[in-house]
Amino acid sequence: MHRTMARHYWIRAGILFALSWYIVHLVKTGNLYLYIVPRMMPYVKCGALALFVLAGFYAFLAIQRSDDSPSEPDCECGHETPASVSGNVWLYGLFAIPLVLGFVLPDRLMGSEVVAVKGMNLKAAAASQGQIIRTPEPVDDQPTGQPVKPEPSESFEPSEQPVQPEMSDTPETTPEQPVKQSAEQPIDELDKLFPEDEYGMDYAKLGKRLYPYDTIHVHTVGYLEMLTMLDLYQANFKGKQIVISGFVYREDDMEQDEFVVSRMAMQCCSADATPYGFLVRWDKGASLKKDTWISMTGTLSTTVYRGNKIIRLEANKIKIIPAPKDPYVYPYYDDFDQISAE
Template sequence: MNQTNWTWHYLMRSLILAGFAALLSYLIWTEKLGHYLAPKLHALSYVTLGILVILTIVSVRHVFTGNRAYECDCEEAHQLPRTRWGSLVIYSLFLLPILMGFFMPDKILGSAVAENRGVTLLGSDARKLAAVATETGQPEAASQPAGEQGGQAAPPQQANAQGMAETTTGEAQTNESQTAQQPAPPKATEQAASAEATAADTAPNAASQPSGANPSMSEDELKRYFSGGGFGDFYTDIAAAMYKQPVISLHDKIFLDGLTTLELYAKDFAGKQLETLGFVYREPGLGDKQFVVARFSVTCCTADASVFGILVESEDASKWAKDSWVKVRGKLELRQVDGYDMLVLKGAKIEPVKAPKDPYVYYSYEAADIQS
């Protein structure tokens, strides 16, 4: 290969290496690297940038030093492209992503991707949304948490269970009345009196023990209470810190761990006020007064992104456009869907906000700052 062709090839390689280095520098400088990579990989990007700069310098040096013949016993396994079309195709494969990176606008993930990957709602998935929409479509049911809707007819399984319970109770009362007509043996009477006295003594102690979490508890008391769930110190600490807040702030640093905590202690957090932000996502099965305030979670890069969120119910839910970013504040209500507990946020206040600089959220796996 003559000197002119050699110089041209290494000039193209130098431009490609310099292009990748410039693109990576641009993403780092404009703080847009988070649109593609999780923060834990940013350090590797800095190392990659340093390597690209070194390779660019070496390639530029070859442009000025020219071709040097040497034997490497590789049987021409890494020779330069010999034809013009071959060179064009090979170098275009490297130039294309550089041009796309500079001239195509950055776009964060939204509803289009969420529809393909599904949404996780406090431990549930998008298949549950239709069931929730069906339940909350009734005016009375939509305004009351599960377990407080006394006026509703029970589902068939629950009705059967209630019927069996009533039958069993009736039989038990009949047996008790028959037994009461027979005189009790003296020893049995003494044992019954002793049991009643023991129950009377233990009743005050049982009444003095807290039956649930209370905002007036100290943080240590809340930690002891939540530790009874057996979910580990990490979620116990988060639950205690969140419960002490008058309005739970589900911000970026605690979003995923906070959702997990709400799932683990759903009954305890029912009735609490919560504030969070995310983009509006709508599943086809949802009603006009419902949407999901969602966030994308990224483990390594956006290729493995997953969608997490909270189902929001509001009278003016339909006015918020899909993929618009909103801040929602409201009350958490507990619903029963397919035999499991699910928290729904009754949106009392919804306002538009700008998308955060880093729109994605991440698991912390360590003690997080609940207040920030």
């Protein structure tokens, strides 16, 4: 019995040590970022150390059980190993097979193959559905001087027409008694272009700050937030230049000159990675192969794709680039004021 348990302890020690070594291998090769977000790396590295210590503990138990001398009785806690060989192979195979695959298979960037399974997200603001108000569309038969009441909507798309300001609660005045606007609350035209609620406040502030720019650079830092803001306020940024990089992805129903410039976004690890991007139209688009990394400048416009109004970039300049060392983008948890557009 003791020799049997010693074999199990040696197997467990070997698996734990191999798991620890695999994490060290990913760290040394610089490929750990392919599987987890940077903020999780310190915890995973500490986990590798814990696995190594636990492997040593099982090795110690195996040595203790290897001799023929009687030792302390089993605890009889009901966690005995399977009696059959097939049961043991199944049990340890659950851990050993993924580990072997990790060592044997190459570490690869996620690209078009993963996107084809998960589906491309061309509306970054979809996560805000039902939370942000819609800018009212002009209504021809609306009485003069009356505010246009926003209609409930699943997404927020600013109107391309000037928005009538809402009526003030201030009592009506005559020319002899003009209303004086408080210096602390000036009437801001940007507030009309970027309406907000408690959920979209940060995106509205970001939009107001970037609205004066003729060219907006979408960087890795704040990538998701920038795409969401541009998607929420599409009409306000029509005609502006967008500089962005990513890999090429193409759906079968897209035109020959269309493709998506996309990035994979990770919340925690590669299992939750989600592709985001913009549709691009370029007269030489058909020459770009899937998973080709590009840096591009395009004019922001809109189109309808699969029943959704989305952003489309009319490409002005495209350059093929190597894939960046860290190709993924991550949620931004700091102040949006730190997101740069230059």
